[in-house]
Amino acid sequence: MDGIGESLPDRAPAGELLCELLRCFYALGWCTGTGGGLSIRVQGGYLVAPSGVAKERVCPEDLFVLDETFETVSPLAGTRQQISECTPLFEAIYRRQGAGAVIHSHSIPIVLATRRDRNRRLLRWQSLEMIKGIRGASYPHPHEIPIIENTPRESELRESLEAALQSLPDHAHAIAVRDHGAYIWGRDAMEAKRHAEVYDWLCRFQYEESLEPPHREEGA
Amino acid sequence: MDGIGESLPDRAPAGELLCELLRCFYALGWCTGTGGGLSIRVQGGYLVAPSGVAKERVCPEDLFVLDETFETVSPLAGTRQQISECTPLFEAIYRRQGAGAVIHSHSIPIVLATRRDRNRRLLRWQSLEMIKGIRGASYPHPHEIPIIENTPRESELRESLEAALQSLPDHAHAIAVRDHGAYIWGRDAMEAKRHAEVYDWLCRFQYEESLEPPHREEGA
């Protein structure tokens, strides 16, 4: 952890923001089909969205609250809903990266990127201004994030995710999961959103560029 | 049927939800040009959207109500509108699958998928996490839905749709119609929406992946 605690948001406004961001992520195609998710660190613990529900319709009362040791204190409402199966992965990222928020995205361009070459264990971009939207990254240098292999159950990803976090490339703020999506984080919810938008832009750009026919002289 | 009846929604909130979902489906491109549709099972019967009207502008008063034997009790308003031509197809799915809601989608990625190979009678996906959004489906296993041939009039699809329902692949919650779209269902309206989003994601993903040029070593 890195002293981020002193400026952590209160639960109530963070819960409102979490639900607003889920509506935004749904519109962006990152959490359709009840997939994807979001967690925000708050004073005294963590908020986590429920599993298996339409993410764009989640209300603050539907959120789960975990204490600082990641024990569930309460589903805010006495609901039949279940906490996101991503929770152990969120926990691993919070513990190792000192993150303030973690997004789980099912974005099509990210999943396409993970399958382009099943032997590659990294996504890599270079010479795109948009890379500068990632904290610490710079324009002319390559930027990379790891790809880990998917598992039948989401919670089984924890081991390989932790291994990937131990040898994370410089400035990487995401781990892609082959056939599945990505976990993306930031110092707070808005930075996590910024990073998720940048990785999405980069994957979409790289996909669209890959479709272009080889350049022909004087093609206009 | 499967005892779903005891938790069926009341007409009034289901009517509001039906109209809200139509606006959502219009924005997703599933029911432009007045195509597509939605029906929800309620206490004592079924709600069905009218035919040939802008689906994103349907109000609860425009909905048709059918009783449990699928006789039209009333168009809620004394309107000149006609009930969806899909009604016999909705009925067949309700009767056989014990569904709580049925969506008819004209999504472009689904129609593209039905035409990729006119000899194939199944759509098939495998090794994509998103498949888990379908009730009963799992990550590493293939998931399939049948394709039936289109007919000049929508009501003429009933026979082949019923035949397809009789030999439905494991966990399938949709039937695609070549050149046309798909019928997608779930235990309630929100599950039908989840399934429709998943099938749409899968078709869109498969289409976009099919455009990629063959992998070249060290392509970044």
Place this chain on the structure above:
Amino acid sequence: MDGIGESLPDRAPAGELLCELLRCFYALGWCTGTGGGLSIRVQGGYLVAPSGVAKERVCPEDLFVLDETFETVSPLAGTRQQISECTPLFEAIYRRQGAGAVIHSHSIPIVLATRRDRNRRLLRWQSLEMIKGIRGASYPHPHEIPIIENTPRESELRESLEAALQSLPDHAHAIAVRDHGAYIWGRDAMEAKRHAEVYDWLCRFQYEESLEPPHREEGA
């Protein structure tokens, strides 16, 4: 004309609807860059959107009113705005087709379709259920609309547009303009919108299908 007059809408609600539809068409990408437009026939005349303004921000007070002989009665507000340059084309379509509304679209898929083969003078679709969204068209039969050549000034299109109207294919409710877009009409504003959505779906579908690689056996 075809007796449509007796059920023509009043100016005030038609003006509200016209502005609401422009916002919808902007979101659909049909009138970005202040291009595109919309006119609705009303009791005693016609409403026409102004030229060269952001179409999604047009208010009823910005609309021009023409009488039944297509003379401008008033810009509803004492504005510096100009009436759409499409007005003579709208007039030709109203006179010949007995239309109740005309949409001018700059949709990218439509413009792509007009340029696929510069020698072709028709757009043509067949065996797509969506075709049935056009009044009079049916599923298994081909549906065609003419393409006319673009001209430096929009008003110069009138002659070729009138020639195209004289030999319009069966059930056609649109004329495409090469490099430019299309004029699409219906018996009232909602039918014109339905037709525009259908033609847009058809052009987009045909474009996306044209990108697919040739079918390979057992490709999943």
Place this chain on the structure above:
Amino acid sequence: MDGIGESLPDRAPAGELLCELLRCFYALGWCTGTGGGLSIRVQGGYLVAPSGVAKERVCPEDLFVLDETFETVSPLAGTRQQISECTPLFEAIYRRQGAGAVIHSHSIPIVLATRRDRNRRLLRWQSLEMIKGIRGASYPHPHEIPIIENTPRESELRESLEAALQSLPDHAHAIAVRDHGAYIWGRDAMEAKRHAEVYDWLCRFQYEESLEPPHREEGA
């Protein structure tokens, strides 16, 4: 400058408009990941959006105000935010072009266009009606904008941007930056928006057309 000053908007309505347009540009994909930006000339100076924040959430109080000599008078709120790094580039465009507003876009189609051929220093379109949305441009004639090379820091672009402004092609209202995006301007905010929509349409159109397979006779 060109006497535009006498009709410059007041700060308060221009600040509201600036924030509304940022929300619109975010939805269009031009300023995701906190990239992109917007500045509007007002009575007595200039408004500039802050840097590194979610552009769709900027409020009028977050805007920076510069006086007519481009000195920062005040961030309207006593905020920790920083003024956009684009400010020196906005200044250069205001000074040379007499613009009333400048947009900085990270649109994917524009960035794709800058990378299609790294030896080209111009983007060029011809024979597209949409070109007429640029002030002074006409339908049958080619329209061009310059491409300049990207630099590690945005402020370092100023020199090459000024050189490009000195030899700007006829009617050009934008400068593209390779690997990065574009600066687009107009006489006022709404014209800058119109120009940005037109350039975006042109780049998107050209990209989509480039993917089409070569025309085959009688392909429908």
